[in-house]
Each structure stands twice: as C-alpha cells, then as structure tokens.
Amino acid sequence: MKRIVLCGFAALSLAVSAGNAFAACRWTYVNGHQEQLCDNTYDAPTMRPLMPAAPMVPPSIAPIQTPTMPPLGTRSCQQEQVWNGHAYQWQSVCH
Numbered sequence: 001m002k003r004i005v006l007c008g009f010a011a012l013s014l015a016v017s018a019g020n021a022f023a024a025c026r027w028t029y030v031n032g033h034q035e036q037l038c039d040n041t042y043d044a045p046t047m048r049p050l051m052p053a054a055p056m057v058p059p060s061i062a063p064i065q066t067p068t069m070p071p072l073g074t075r076s077c078q079q080e081q082v083w084n085g086h087a088y089q090w091q092s093v094c095h
Contacts, residue, residue, distance in 0.1 A: 029083035030093060032057040037082070037093065041073030055088070057081055063090055070094050 025038040025046045032054045036045060062079040070077045074094035081088040 027051065029054045029088075030080050032081075041071065055083060057088055060090075065092065 025036055025043045027034060027036050027046065027049055029035070029051075030037070034048070034051060034054065036048075038045075058081075060081070065077075065079050068077065071094055077092050077094040079090050080093045082091045082093065
C-alpha cells in the first residue's frame with residue numbers, strides 16, 4: 001500500500017513540475033513601459049530585472065483586431081506594441 005501511495009505521489013509531483021517547465025514569463029517593453037508578459041494566466045511571475053531605458057515607441061496605427069473571447073483569467077485583449085529585442089511589433093496582449 002505504501003509503495004502505491006509513493007508512486008502516485010511521485011507521478012503527481014513529476015506531472016506538476018513538468019507542466020511548469022515550459023511555462024514562461026518575461027519582462028519586456030509594452031508601449032514604452034516595462035511590463036511582464038506570460039504565456040498563460042497560470043505562469044508564476046518573475047523578478048523584475050535591471051533593464052536599460054525603454055526604446056522610443058514609433059507612432060503607428062494599431063491593426064484592426066478581430067473580436068474574440070479573452071483567455072480564462074483575463075478580462076480583455078488589445079493590440080499593443082511589444083519590444084522583441086530589435087523593434088516594436090504589434091501583438092494582442094490580454095490583461
């Protein structure tokens with residue numbers, strides 16, 4: 001009986017840790033402000049790194065967004081300019 005309980009506990013803890021292995025939150029610039037972006041609402045936040053001053057956001061018009069339901073745990077999604085390391089690009093960001 002002990003062996004079954006231990007095997008079940010080990011499998012459960014492995015499944016939980018494997019699910020978090022691919023979860024990712026990263027700090028980047030959104031519309032010129034430092035903000036944390038995560039792959040989903042269950043990702044754990046990360047500490048804010050020391051980053052240089054935000055690059056200037058170029059003036060541009062947001063693309064037309066098709067109406068969709070926001071993911072679980074968020075209220076709304078909107079198009080925002082996100083820094084990809086080289087330039088700003090428009091992405092749908094959910095809050």
